[in-house]
Structures are given as structure tokens and as C-alpha cells.
Amino acid sequence: MPSFFAYGMVGHLSWWAYVLIALALTHITIAGVTIYLHRHQAHRALELHAIPSHFFRFWLWLTTGMVTRQWAAIHRKHHARCETPEDPHSPQVLGIKKVFFEGAELYRAACKDEASIEKFGAGTPDDWLEHHVYHKHNSFGIYLMMVIDLVLFGPIGLTIWAVQMAWIPVTAAGVINGIGHYWGYRNFACEDASTNIVPWGILIGGEELHNNHHAFGSSAKLSNKWYEFDIGWMYIRIMEILKLAKVKKIAPRPRLSSAKPVCDLDLLQAIITHRYDVLTRYTDSVKMTCAQELNKLRASLPNMDDRSVVKNLKQWLHLDAKDLADNERQRLDAVLEQSQKLQRIYTMRQELTLLWSRSNASREQLLHQLQEWCHQAESSGIEGLKAFSLTLRRYA
Numbered sequence: 001m002p003s004f005f006a007y008g009m010v011g012h013l014s015w016w017a018y019v020l021i022a023l024a025l026t027h028i029t030i031a032g033v034t035i036y037l038h039r040h041q042a043h044r045a046l047e048l049h050a051i052p053s054h055f056f057r058f059w060l061w062l063t064t065g066m067v068t069r070q071w072a073a074i075h076r077k078h079h080a081r082c083e084t085p086e087d088p089h090s091p092q093v094l095g096i097k098k099v100f101f102e103g104a105e106l107y108r109a110a111c112k113d114e115a116s117i118e119k120f121g122a123g124t125p126d127d128w129l130e131h132h133v134y135h136k137h138n139s140f141g142i143y144l145m146m147v148i149d150l151v152l153f154g155p156i157g158l159t160i161w162a163v164q165m166a167w168i169p170v171t172a173a174g175v176i177n178g179i180g181h182y183w184g185y186r187n188f189a190c191e192d193a194s195t196n197i198v199p200w201g202i203l204i205g206g207e208e209l210h211n212n213h214h215a216f217g218s219s220a221k222l223s224n225k226w227y228e229f230d231i232g233w234m235y236i237r238i239m240e241i242l243k244l245a246k247v248k249k250i251a252p253r254p255r256l257s258s259a260k261p262v263c264d265l266d267l268l269q270a271i272i273t274h275r276y277d278v279l280t281r282y283t284d285s286v287k288m289t290c291a292q293e294l295n296k297l298r299a300s301l302p303n304m305d306d307r308s309v310v311k312n313l314k315q316w317l318h319l320d321a322k323d324l325a326d327n328e329r330q331r332l333d334a335v336l337e338q339s340q341k342l343q344r345i346y347t348m349r350q351e352l353t354l355l356w357s358r359s360n361a362s363r364e365q366l367l368h369q370l371q372e373w374c375h376q377a378e379s380s381g382i383e384g385l386k387a388f389s390l391t392l393r394r395y396a
Contacts, residue, residue: 073121103173206230
């Protein structure tokens, strides 16, 4: 009996065994969040069989107390209002420290916004279990998990339970919502500040590839480049083989063919479909020219305040005009007047985005705009623009 109270039903284990158990339990929770809550419920990127669906819902009730409808609604609102004051957890608006250290508090505050939950929470579970167990007694599962850990592992079970309880607030609310919109690398020039934290999505189930996700929100697969790994996608593929899941959509991969001398509707559609890839290639094509022009400007400006504007200019050049504050826009215009090449590069980037942001233009009008854009780029005298235009004509 004393042995039971000291070590629980499992008995005495080495310290590293307890570490592995804690990591395994938290990894199941991460899998539930990324596969069930995120890709299945929030974005409908895949369908789940009743077995994994109910298992994940039950497990998340035990380990997080999160309600499916609330989580999905808050995440959908995040995508719909990303990097604006209405975003529930944007570090660009609230600050990285606020989101990283108080991400769980921001989530709980968002859960109280009934109007948003009603607006963005459609299509989530609405059965007897959800109403009478998971939602009504959402905190009961957490304490039940504590009892289970104590019975299985003895007093050390409290430590394992504490790790389980902290895992999602730290990794999801803090790391993904915070760092995932602040630091990292970007494969796609999205309209928000999302980043890929690391190319190997293992500890947080693939959610580390956050920029890829924001570029293609309805994709069940978060990895995009050959060197990226999404362990959540691996689990989905295994479940699909076992007939426990069905993938509905993955991100389209850009395909380049021979350059078309005359733009057609197929080319226009391909560019719109792969618009984030297009913007990324545009940035890469003009990077050298921009760097040369910025160095010239920096050297010609004696005033340190003006030099700081040039430093910010590198970032402003890759943003839409609507994303700049009025004072930033004015300072940007003042500096661009001193460099015709930078002004042309910036203006043409803004005109390029009109291909997919003009909702009231006909396809024929957009096609004419595309043909005119390519003509201007190829006659601009800027080698990067010319090279990019030829690449643009190759999208298929």
C-alpha cells in the first residue's frame, strides 16, 4: 500500500521515463488541437471519422477544458480580422510580451464575446455531450485528469498534470499566436505578419509552419517546402490510410511552364490562385535593386532622422498602401521622390495586387490590366522587374 501512494498504479519509474510520459501526453493534446480543433473544426480542411473526432474532443476536455465552438470561433475571427484591433491576439497590435505571457488570458476574454462566438462558431458540435458535459462542465475534465495522473503515477502525477495544463497556454497561446506573428521566416508574402517559426513542425504538431497556414488557411497540410516537416500531416495521412480521415483540400503548388507571349484568362487565374507565391517572387526579384537604391539614399542623407526612415523603407516597400499609417505613408512618399527606381518598384507592386483585390472589375478588365502591367515591367529598364514579368507569364 505505501508503494501505491508513493508511485501510483504504474509503479516506480526512472526520471527520464516520467519525462517521456509527460511529453507523450502533451503531444496527444497538441495533435488534438492541430488536427481536430484547427484543421478539422475551424477550417474544414479534412473530415474526421467519429472515432478520432470523439476521442480528441474527450481528450481535450480532460487536458485543456477548451470548448470546440469557442476555440473555432476565436480562431476564425483571428483570420478574418488578422493584425487589426479586432484580432483576439495580435502581437502586432497588442505587443509581443502581452500575447506571449498573457495569451491564455486573451483567449478567456475572447470566449466571453458571445456575439463573436455566435458569428464565427457555426458548424461546430451541437450534440447532447457538448451541451451537458464538455461545455457545461468544461473545467471538470481538468480535475478529472489530475485525479487520473495521481492514481497512475502517485505524487509525481501532479507535476505531469501541471505540465499538461501549461502546455497549450505556452505553446499555442504564447508561441504560435505570439512568436508566430512576430519572429521567423516567411515563405509567402501574406497580408498579415505570420511567420514560420522553424521548418520542422514536431513539438507543436506542425503549427510552427504558421506563415504557410495563413497563406492557405483551408489546407490540411501545413508544410510547403521540401525541407519542411509537418507531423500533424503525417498523422492525418495515417488516419486517411486507415479510413479514419478524408482530406478535403491542400495548398495548390505553383507550376511554371513556358512563358506566354500574350496573357490569357488561364494565366490570370493561375496568378490569382498563387498570389502569395507571386508576391514572394516579386520581392526576391527586386531585392538587389532595392538594396542598391537604399544604400544610395542612406549615403546621400546627412540627417539621422531621414536615415531612420530609409531603414523602415525596406519593410514599407513590401506592404500594401492600406497597411501603412498616414505618417508612414507621407514619409515613404517623401523618400520615394528621391529614387525613381524605388518609386517604380513600389508602385508596380501596388498595381500587381489589384489583380486579386478589385472585386468589381470584370475578368476582361483584369486581363487587360495584367497585359499592361507586364508591358510596363518589361520596358521599365529595371532588370529585376523585367525578369519577374517573364516569370509571371509562366504561371500555369
